Amino acid sequence: MSLTAKDKKIVKAFFGKVGGQAADIGNDALSRMIVVYPQTKTYFSHWKDLSPGSADVRRHGLTVLTGLLEAVDKIDDLVGGLLNLSELHAFTLRVDPANFKTLSHCILVVLAGMFPAEFTPEVHVAVDKFLAKVALALSEKYR
Numbered sequence: 415m416s417l418t419a420k421d422k423k424i425v426k427a428f429f430g431k432v433g434g435q436a437a438d439i440g441n442d443a444l445s446r447m448i449v450v451y452p453q454t455k456t457y458f459s460h461w462k463d464l465s466p467g468s469a470d471v472r473r474h475g476l477t478v479l480t481g482l483l484e485a486v487d488k489i490d491d492l493v494g495g496l497l498n499l500s501e502l503h504a505f506t507l508r509v510d511p512a513n514f515k516t517l518s519h520c521i522l523v524v525l526a527g528m529f530p531a532e533f534t535p536e537v538h539v540a541v542d543k544f545l546a547k548v549a550l551a552l553s554e555k556y557r
Contacts (some may be wrong), residue, residue: 415546415547416472416543417465417489417540417543417544417547420507420540421539421543421544422489422490422540422544423512424536424537424540424541425486425489425541426486426489426543428532428533428537428540428541429482429483429486431449431527431529431532432525432529432532433483433486435489435528436476436479436480437472437475437476437479437482438475438528439475439478439479439521439524439525439528440472440474440475440476440478440480441466441467441472441475441476441477442475442524442528443472443475443478443517443521443523443524444471444478444523444537445467445471445476446466446520446523447468447513447516447517447520448464448500450468450520451513451516454513454516457507457513458470462524462536468519470492480519481496481499482521484548485530485548485551486544489544491536492547492548492550492551493550493551493554494549495517495551496551496552496554497554499552500551500552500553500554500555500556501555503552503555505555507508511552511553512547514548514552514553515546515547518542518546518548518549519555521545522541522542524536525541526538541542550553
């Protein structure tokens with residue numbers, strides 16, 4: 415699945431509109447992932463509070479969304495642009511790369527819920543393809 419020039423334009427425009435709410439999007443997506451997929455809690459066992467909206471969840475949710483917004487800026491070279499994050503998750507954090515797809519799904523659900531008017535079918539397809547490419551780029555160092 416490739417990102418066309420039209421997809422890239424749609425992704426940049428959409429995240430340009432919603433990026434100002436990165437903290438809320440990240441919090442909601444990470445909270446959702448931890449609740450719906452409780453096995454992901456193992457990666458955050460060092461946190462004092464794993465409940466939805468806790469300070470740790472909010473902080474890391476913002477970190478995730480900040481990284482995603484940076485990926486939008488690096489959309490033409492996601493593998494190269496996300497190389498440091500791929501190495502961090504593969505070698506230091508040892509996150510199962512399947513979780514990138516899980517979090518991507520949660521991000522899609524949150525975006526659809528928070529921005530129903532903007533999250534048209536065309537945006538949905540483009541953002542879904544983009545998140546799949548981000549997950550693939552983050553998995554690069556696992557190979």
